[in-house]
Amino acid sequence: MLRTLNNSWYLALALEHLADALAATDEEQSRRHREEAASLVExxxxxxALAMHERLASALHNTRN
Structure with a gap:
């Protein structure tokens, strides 16, 4: 729905929450959602938005190490 409405702010928020929920069970999907959210908040x-981008970047960095 948020994609259809072209609401990038709330889509990024939803993707961040989805990434958090998936982190323990599907790291690859979690990473993809974080990457998309980060690109949207840029x-x-x-x-x-700057705080959110920093959280996302930090989480992405931590999953790569």
Whole structure:
């Protein structure tokens, strides 16, 4: 639905939550959702978006190590 509405902010939030939920059971899917969420929030420069991008980048970095 969020893709259809072209609502990238709420889609990124949903993907981040989905990635968190999948982290323990499907690391690959979790990583893909985090990558997509990170790419979506790059278009925003407000403090919430910057914090979210940092969380996502950190989680992606931690899963690669």
């Amino acid at each position: 278009q925003y420069n407000d403090p919430k």
